[in-house]
Amino acid sequence: MRPPAQVRRRRLRALVAERGFLSVGEMARRLGVSEMTIRRDLTALEADGSLQRTHGGAVLAQEETPTPVDLHEPAFEARSRRHAEAKRAIARAALELLRPGATIGLDVGTTTFELARRLAEMRGLKIFTNSLRAAGLLANAAHDVYLPGGRVRGTELSLCGPVAVRELRNYWLDYAFLGVSGITAAGCFDYSLEDTEIKTVYIERAAHRVVLCDSSKFARMSVVKVCDLERIHRLIxxxxxxxxxxxxxxAAGVELVVAEPGEIEERA
Structure with a gap:
């Protein structure tokens, strides 16, 4: 006999508390009910504040309430000084994915800019980027570097707008390396609507989508959602x-790579 709704919902909340996240399908299998029943339970549990629904499942509401972030994007120079050692470790781990001949999309941001520094250690890549800083850094490196047209967003020195979007959609990429301002169970976030439009193109055109994100951005969100977690393949x-x-x-099938700063520097 199927347990009463209140008993089932207590079990459901306990399962989510134990695992951190459960998909709707797994909830249904564990409790022996239909996915439609689970969705009704999730609606009730979200209404009373017990759980927070996410794409495909749920998390505990009190554990995944994102920490508010500044609505206004901090200056690039200020962000680049924060968690610098972690960003260097992340960039080194990202570099290990690449081989000569690969075609990559390099997003704007401080961690992706750190990857641009490391790309000088390689040869023979095709690099499409909307970051004027990264392009300038790589101008004399042994790579083919391409910039789209578009409007310059001066605060970030990024290229954006419909011209940039249209041009980048002409290319297929082996890898896209993406920067974000925050990441939660609900997805990836950024400060800028215009830069997010370019991130979306990178996601559409890349065979492998890699988010570079230091741990200070966990459980943080900003004004613009970039994508659900299912749209990325790897988080470094x-x-x-x-x-x-x-x-x-x-649950989203994202490969997690933890590049601890000490270990990366020792191997380097």
Whole structure:
């Protein structure tokens, strides 16, 4: 006999608390009910504040309430000084994915800019980027570097707008390396609507989509959602995510790479 709704919902909340994240399908299998029943339960549990629904499942509401971030984007120079060692470790781990001949999309941001520094250690890549800083850094490196047209967003020195979007859609990429301002079980976030339009193109055109994100951005969100977790293939970071985010990444099939700064520097 199927347990009463209140009993089932208590079990459901306990399962999510234990695992950090559960998909709707797994909830249904564990409790022996239909997915439609689970969705009704999730609606009720979200209404009373017990759980937070995410794409495909749920997390505990109190564990995955994102920490507010500044609505206004901090200056590039200020951001680049924060968590610098972690960003160097992440960039080195990202570099290990690449081989000569690869075609990559390099997003704007401080961690992707650190990857641009490391790309000088390689040869023979085709690099499409909307970052004027990264392009300037790589101008004399042994790579083919391409910039789209478009409007310059002066605060970030990024190229954006319909011209940039239209041009970047002409290319297929082996890898896209993406920067974000925050990541939660609900997805990836950024400060800028215009830069997010370019990130979306990178996601559409890349065979492998890699988010470079230090652990200070876990459980943080900003004004613009970039994508659901299911749209990315790999997250490279410097520390294990908290359980709700870790569970959501597993459920979305995202490969997690933890590049601890000390270990990376020792191997380098």
């Amino acid at each position: 970071t410097d520390a294990p995510p908290p359980p709700p985010l870790a569970g959501a990444l597993r």
